[in-house]
């Protein structure tokens with residue numbers, strides 16, 4: 001289980017904390033939705049849970065142990081803008097194989113084509129590059145995904161294909177996932193339960 005207890009985070013110590021006494025649990029095999037107004041702190045919470053920011057108070061644990069400081073991160077963050085998550089000077093093959101070598105089954109599930117391998121990131125569409133970053137993030141040992149608005153820039157069909165593939169992999173590996181989105185319809189389709197982040201606090205949604 002990925003668990004956060006009493007997290008507090010201020011980007012700027014002269015302002016109120018963006019995250020204030022937030023506790024959240026995501027179990028293996030569970031998909032939890034997170035929504036909230038723009039600027040409410042959803043991405044900040046996602047970055048905390050993925051170990052990319054350190055809370056000023058509170059704890060984040062995976063099965064009762066703090067997240068590792070080094071090596072493969074068992075909680076991986078997927079961002080809205082895949083082009084910012086990759087090295088623009090690397091070809092797709094190098095990006096895809098950065099942490100591990102995705103197997104054919106996964107590549108097929110995500111419809112990743114071999115002829116993309118020699119291209120650079122700007123030579124793929126946003127949806128194609130997003131699928132590459134998803135495959136890269138699914139290294140063995142990754143147990144939880146934080147999906148931060150990963151499909152909001154995609155058309156409806158590409159969005160549906162991405163979620164279909166991702167949910168299949170997540171279910172087959174019994175991974176847990178936090179899905180951050182403004183799209184209530186998407187959250188009601190994919191998430192087992194949802195929260196709203198408001199004024200630094202989490203409210204459970206019915």
Ligand SMILES: Nc1ncnc2c1ncn2[C@@H]1O[C@H](COP(=O)(O)OP(=O)(O)OP(=O)(O)O)[C@@H](O)[C@H]1O
Pocket residue numbers: 011012018036037038039040041042043044045
């Ligand atoms: N690195 C930073 N330095 C200072 N302030 C920041 C930083 N990152 C985010 N903030 C501020 O923290 C607040 C929360 O930002 P965050 O990106 O977490 O919100 P969000 O809920 O994900 O918003 P959106 O839905 O628009 O993506 C905002 O007021 C933002 O301006």
